[in-house]
Amino acid sequence: MAAGAPALNPALVFIGFMGAGKSTAARQAAGALGVQPVDCDALLEAELGGSIEAFFDREGEAAFREREAALTARLLEGADGGVLALGGGALASERVRAALARHTAVLVDVDLETAWARAHGRGRPLARSREAFAARHAERQAASAAAARAVLPSADAVPAALEALRGLAAAPAGTRLLWARTAGGDHPVWIGRGLLGRLAWPLAGRRFCVSDEHVAERYAGALGDLAGLVEIPPGEAAKTLATAERVWRALADMGVTRADHVVALGGGVVGDLAGFCAACYQRGVPVVQVPTTVVAQVDSAYGGKTGVDLPEAKNYVGAYHQPAAVVADTATLATLPPEEHAAGYAEVVKTALIAGGELWDRVAGGAAVDDDVVFACARAKLAVVAADERDGGRRQVLNLGHTVGHAIETVTGYRRYRHGEAVALGLLAALRLSGQDALRGEVAALLAAAGLPTVLDAAVDPAAVAAATRQDKKRVGESTPFVLVDAPGAVRHGAAVAAADLLAAVQELRA
Numbered sequence: 001m002a003a004g005a006p007a008l009n010p011a012l013v014f015i016g017f018m019g020a021g022k023s024t025a026a027r028q029a030a031g032a033l034g035v036q037p038v039d040c041d042a043l044l045e046a047e048l049g050g051s052i053e054a055f056f057d058r059e060g061e062a063a064f065r066e067r068e069a070a071l072t073a074r075l076l077e078g079a080d081g082g083v084l085a086l087g088g089g090a091l092a093s094e095r096v097r098a099a100l101a102r103h104t105a106v107l108v109d110v111d112l113e114t115a116w117a118r119a120h121g122r123g124r125p126l127a128r129s130r131e132a133f134a135a136r137h138a139e140r141q142a143a144s145a146a147a148a149r150a151v152l153p154s155a156d157a158v159p160a161a162l163e164a165l166r167g168l169a170a171a172p173a174g175t176r177l178l179w180a181r182t183a184g185g186d187h188p189v190w191i192g193r194g195l196l197g198r199l200a201w202p203l204a205g206r207r208f209c210v211s212d213e214h215v216a217e218r219y220a221g222a223l224g225d226l227a228g229l230v231e232i233p234p235g236e237a238a239k240t241l242a243t244a245e246r247v248w249r250a251l252a253d254m255g256v257t258r259a260d261h262v263v264a265l266g267g268g269v270v271g272d273l274a275g276f277c278a279a280c281y282q283r284g285v286p287v288v289q290v291p292t293t294v295v296a297q298v299d300s301a302y303g304g305k306t307g308v309d310l311p312e313a314k315n316y317v318g319a320y321h322q323p324a325a326v327v328a329d330t331a332t333l334a335t336l337p338p339e340e341h342a343a344g345y346a347e348v349v350k351t352a353l354i355a356g357g358e359l360w361d362r363v364a365g366g367a368a369v370d371d372d373v374v375f376a377c378a379r380a381k382l383a384v385v386a387a388d389e390r391d392g393g394r395r396q397v398l399n400l401g402h403t404v405g406h407a408i409e410t411v412t413g414y415r416r417y418r419h420g421e422a423v424a425l426g427l428l429a430a431l432r433l434s435g436q437d438a439l440r441g442e443v444a445a446l447l448a449a450a451g452l453p454t455v456l457d458a459a460v461d462p463a464a465v466a467a468a469t470r471q472d473k474k475r476v477g478e479s480t481p482f483v484l485v486d487a488p489g490a491v492r493h494g495a496a497v498a499a500a501d502l503l504a505a506v507q508e509l510r511a
């Protein structure tokens with residue numbers, strides 16, 4: 001751009017793997033915005049004077065990438081607003097990545113199976129060998145995740161997500177958007193630093209905040225225009241029906257109606273309890289989750305599970321109630337006490353074990369819990385939830401480490417261990433039951449380095465913990481199914497475990 005020339009507007013740029021639906025997404029967005037979409041592959045074919053496949057076969061991949069990069073970079077450098085769809089391999093070029101930085105890059109997600117089904121047998125040169133295709137899919141994940149400011153589950157999410165996608169340009173620098181797909185409707189998940197008070201509020205209507213005393217004091221003011229605030233005591237001991245009743249009655253006193261919404265501002269305790277209150281109050285009012293702990297930002301704010309504990313067992317009364325939006329301001333983590341940070345790290349390790357791939361590599365490599373890790377964990381969890389919202393199958397993998405973890409919390413009266421601390425111990429038990437000696441050692445070292453317990457308190461009776469796993473909500477008939485790990489990224493649910501093995505795995509935690 002020449003000096004003094006007016007700044008160019010950012011464009012919406014759809015990126016993604018072969019078969020993701022980038023061109024469809026761009027067409028839909030452009031149609032809604034009343035502009036012509038720019039399809040880089042189509043323009044490239046015009047420039048090459050024939051099909052991409054023919055050029056590829058004749059001249060080879062390197063020559064093709066050179067032409068692709070030159071054209072794509074030129075288009076991105078000159079784009080003034082508008083909508084573009086990039087070719088699947090364009091991000092390999094540094095010049096393209098640099099030119100993309102001033103735009104809103106939107107990744108259209110596609111899983112390997114779907115991509116292969118769409119691309120194979122259509123003459124695409126890179127979709128001939130399944131093995132090479134899978135390797136390329138894995139390899140491109142990292143580059144596209146790093147470039148994307150937004151991730152959509154598929155191209156058909158564009159019409160509903162368009163307003164939020166456009167809102168990214170005005171959001172604080174570095175803000176990212178995940179579009180969560182659920183049976184009850186989709187919703188935006190905003191993740192970034194300094195969102196509170198600066199992100200345009202995602203829902204119309206009066207806002208009634210539920211928060212705990214620690215968090216309300218620090219952050220309720222930053223939410224701006226609140227019509228009311230209900231404070232609960234901090235900590236797991238407040239996640240009860242009695243507290244829920246207090247919240248319901250406060251909402252009723254304030255005259256909250258279905259045109260209003262609840263804002264759950266705090267950690268997982270507030271998120272679960274306020275979400276449950278919103279699910280039941282007048283048979284359901286919307287809730288916006290505003291998570292302020294690592295546990296909540298990497299895990300509990302997503303997926304719509306809400307509820308309270310009973311003295312008999314954890315999370316025993318609850319409801320599925322998907323949020324209308326999630327606003328995760330990672331700057332709030334700066335005031336989180338170190339022990340709470342550590343507790344959240346257990347959920348990060350759990351999520352990384354389930355997701356495998358790049359997230360596991362980062363976590364196993366000792367990465368700190370930064371915005372990228374928060375975003376990657378949220379994305380991994382939402383992908384599992386989208387596949388099985390109501391816990392009928394795949395979602396149960398999210399329970400990794402939680403069967404023993406919840407049992408430890410229950411037998412210690414929800415007071416001795418933070419949820420994340422109990423999950424840390426539960427993960428070690430699950431890895432023992434999985435027969436994963438080396439991985440158990442690796443995970444124990446990560447947890448210990450984060451300040452998490454890897455040894456169970458001597459006062460806790462292993463037999464009581466083993467017995468409490470029988471209260472697990474996943475129990476069917478006589479046996480409680482376990483989530484076991486074959487390798488990072490290969491986790492299975494519904495595994496039967498012998499009582500003696502379980503007891504031994506818990507006893508080992510005392511050693």
Ligand SMILES: NC(=O)c1ccc[n+]([C@@H]2O[C@H](COP(=O)([O-])OP(=O)(O)OC[C@H]3O[C@@H](n4cnc5c(N)ncnc54)[C@H](O)[C@@H]3O)[C@@H](O)[C@H]2O)c1
Nearest residue numbers: 214234235267268269270292293295300305332335336419
């Ligand atoms: N619904 C789900 O899918 C799901 C998933 C995982 C965990 N959970 C639930 O989450 C709960 C644990 O959540 P948690 O670990 O966030 O605990 P928490 O909500 O009790 O928060 C921990 C402590 O940190 C304080 N705090 C919160 N944000 C702060 C901030 N930014 N600065 C300073 N202090 C702050 C709180 O006041 C509290 O004292 C458990 O009840 C667990 O069952 C639910």
